[in-house]
Amino acid sequence: xxxxxxxxxxxxxxxxxxxxxxxxxxxxxxxxxxxxxxxxxxxxxxxxxxxxxxxxxxxxxxxxxxxxxxxxxxxx
Amino acid sequence: xxxxxxxxxxxxxxxxxxxxxxxxxxxxxxxxxxxxxxxxxxxxxxxxxxxxxxxxxxxxxxxxxxxxxxxxxxxxxxxxxxxxxxxxxxxxxxxxxxxxxxxxxxxxxxxxxxxxxxxxxxxxxxxxxxxxxxxxxxxxxxxxxxxxxxxxxxxxxxxxxxxxxxxxxxxxxxxxxxxxxxxxxxxxxxxxxxxxxxxxxxxxxxxxxxxxxxxxxxxxxxxxxxxxxxxxxxxxxxxxxxxxxxxxxxxxxxxxxxxxxxxxxxxxxxxxxxxxxxxxxxxxxxxxxxxxxxxxxxxxxxxxxxxxxxxxxxxxxxxxxxxxxxxxxxxxxxxxxxxxxxxxxxxxxxxxxxxxxxxxxxxxxxxxxxxxxxxxxxxxxxxxxxxxxxxxxxxxxxxxxxxxxxxxxxxxxxxxxxxxxxxxxxxxxxxxxxxxxxxxxxxxxxxxxxxxxxxxxxxxxxxxxxxxxxxxxxxxxxxxxxxxxxxxxxxxxxxxxxxxxxxxxxxxxxxxxxxxxx
Numbered sequence: 001x002x003x004x005x006x007x008x009x010x011x012x013x014x015x016x017x018x019x020x021x022x023x024x025x026x027x028x029x030x031x032x033x034x035x036x037x038x039x040x041x042x043x044x045x046x047x048x049x050x051x052x053x054x055x056x057x058x059x060x061x062x063x064x065x066x067x068x069x070x071x072x073x074x075x076x
Numbered sequence: 077x078x079x080x081x082x083x084x085x086x087x088x089x090x091x092x093x094x095x096x097x098x099x100x101x102x103x104x105x106x107x108x109x110x111x112x113x114x115x116x117x118x119x120x121x122x123x124x125x126x127x128x129x130x131x132x133x134x135x136x137x138x139x140x141x142x143x144x145x146x147x148x149x150x151x152x153x154x155x156x157x158x159x160x161x162x163x164x165x166x167x168x169x170x171x172x173x174x175x176x177x178x179x180x181x182x183x184x185x186x187x188x189x190x191x192x193x194x195x196x197x198x199x200x201x202x203x204x205x206x207x208x209x210x211x212x213x214x215x216x217x218x219x220x221x222x223x224x225x226x227x228x229x230x231x232x233x234x235x236x237x238x239x240x241x242x243x244x245x246x247x248x249x250x251x252x253x254x255x256x257x258x259x260x261x262x263x264x265x266x267x268x269x270x271x272x273x274x275x276x277x278x279x280x281x282x283x284x285x286x287x288x289x290x291x292x293x294x295x296x297x298x299x300x301x302x303x304x305x306x307x308x309x310x311x312x313x314x315x316x317x318x319x320x321x322x323x324x325x326x327x328x329x330x331x332x333x334x335x336x337x338x339x340x341x342x343x344x345x346x347x348x349x350x351x352x353x354x355x356x357x358x359x360x361x362x363x364x365x366x367x368x369x370x371x372x373x374x375x376x377x378x379x380x381x382x383x384x385x386x387x388x389x390x391x392x393x394x395x396x397x398x399x400x401x402x403x404x405x406x407x408x409x410x411x412x413x414x415x416x417x418x419x420x421x422x423x424x425x426x427x428x429x430x431x432x433x434x435x436x437x438x439x440x441x442x443x444x445x446x447x448x449x450x451x452x453x454x455x456x457x458x459x460x461x462x463x464x465x466x467x468x469x470x471x472x473x474x475x476x477x478x479x480x481x482x483x484x485x486x487x488x489x490x491x492x493x494x495x496x497x498x499x500x501x502x503x504x505x506x507x508x509x510x511x512x513x514x515x516x517x518x519x520x521x522x523x524x525x526x527x528x529x530x531x532x533x534x535x536x537x538x539x540x541x542x543x544x545x546x547x548x549x550x551x552x553x554x555x556x557x558x559x560x561x562x563x564x565x566x567x568x569x570x571x572x573x574x575x576x577x578x579x580x581x582x583x584x585x586x587x588x589x590x591x592x593x594x
Contacts, residue, residue, distance in 0.1 A: 012566075015566075016568060018509065019507060019509045019510055019513060019567060019568075020105050020108070020109065020507060020509070021108065021109060021112055021509075022109035022110070022112050022113050022507070022508055022509040023112070023509075024509040024512070024513060025113070025158075025161040025162055025508070025509050025512055026116060026161070027188055030116055030119075034112065034116075
């Protein structure tokens with residue numbers, strides 16, 4: 001029973017996505033094209049985030065700690 | 077509650093009108109949706125142009141391809157790429173009288189709404205929330221129908237002549253005296269078509285050298301009549317009395333544009349109820365302004381006659397004002413009286429002038445006698461002169477239905493525009509896919525609604541418009557509300573954040589109008 005409820009909920013979420021992005025009114029081949037493009041763009045965003053965000057966060061933390069770390073060193 | 081306007085005594089009852097603002101996220105998502113549809117529209121147009129896909133809409137002929145293009149503007153683009161996709165929610169064929177319940181032919185489309193075929197099944201007893209049937213006179217049996225049938229056998233179906241030539245029957249004179257008595261004016265004149273009443277009579281009243289001040293959201297017939305007259309037209313913001321007063325002041329102070337001569341006439345065009353917003357005009361303030369600046373008022377009561385006021389006499393009675401303050405009272409018989417046609421009421425000199433100089437009187441066929449009899453019977457029923465209290469009961473039932481329906485919808489969390497007392501209830505949908513989805517889901521649940529989109533409303537403010545009727549019983553309204561609640565949850569339409577937004581204009585106080593007197 002729970003599996004059915006989860007499946008219904010997921011279908012309802014898919015229906016909301018279709019309504020908001022107006023793929024509900026498109027013909028099936030247009031819908032496939034739109035879903036392909038959306039999934040591709042989303043996959044690229046996730047991949048970029050996965051590869052680049054940790055490196056950038058580490059560099060930013062290094063930069064800021066250098067600024068705040070340098071002050072007490074200067075006064076000593 | 078801070079959207080009741082306090083005003084120094086012009087209003088005898090609270091005026092509750094609200095237009096909740098569009099939530100920011102919803103507006104952004106609506107634009108995203110329209111962006112996606114526009115891109116796919118360009119793609120489909122490209123495919124149609126290069127013959128990859130069969131072109132099913134109207135195009136120019138091969139020989140005319142080098143002429144000025146006919147179908148390149150945004151309206152035609154919208155029509156073939158957006159409207160066609162959800163077209164099955166409009167122009168649905170019915171097969172019974174459109175009263176409180178209606179029967180509809182079921183139809184399917186196999187090529188995405190370019191053509192329809194009937195399955196042969198008739199969907200019975202759909203609750204009709206879309207017809208302008210405010211007092212429930214759209215019936216096929218009853219006293220109105222019997223009287224109209226008798227007159228049909230006596231007078232025939234058509235008149236085939238204009239009012240000025242041979243088409244003036246004693247029935248028309250009886251109708252006009254009755255309408256004048258109903259409205260409380262000296263005299264009235266009736267025309268065959270409501271649209272033609274506006275578009276053909278405004279040019280007879282004003283001409284070049286006159287000024288027309290027209291509300292932003294006026295109906296196409298008023299706009300057409302104003303443009304045909306040749307007068308200068310200035311628009312004031314919807315129901316905004318400060319904007320109207322500023323325009324009146326500028327008109328009196330500066331006069332006509334180049335010559336600075338005073339305007340020959342200033343005519344203010346307003347409607348009683350605006351059917352797309354559900355708002356009621358601020359009539360006491362308009363009349364106070366009109367008296368102060370010595371201009372004339374043309375009130376189009378197409379939706380409010382029969383629907384407002386304790387005895388159904390329209391927006392003038394609703395506010396407790398005298399009909400003599402309104403110079404030209406226009407209305408239609410289509411909405412509350414179950415007939416067709418329009419009327420203009422006013423002083424005797426005005427109506428006598430219109431009988432001679434109106435384009436409609438001189439060239440349009442006069443009203444058909446059975447229709448006239450339907451109007452006469454329904455007006456007598458509303459006034460109570462046929463000996464029963466049916467009319468009074470219907471007016472009260474409509475008021476109760478209105479208050480109940482609006483209150484329940486607001487409690488559920490939908491964004492509803494307009495005044496608390498107007499029987500036209502717009503429910504905001506915003507996103508284009510939800511327009512089609514709402515129409516279809518409600519039809520699946522046996523309720524017929526009207527959904528409205530772009531050309532009639534601003535592009536992101538699409539809505540579903542419910543028209544309440546005295547013929548709706550409480551059970552029908554409860555069923556409809558239950559289904560609307562379900563569909564609202566299914567489509568996530570409950571956008572309201574329940575903040576009562578104060579009306580955008582500042583509260584009126586009497587000193588605004590008395591500035592120049594000392």
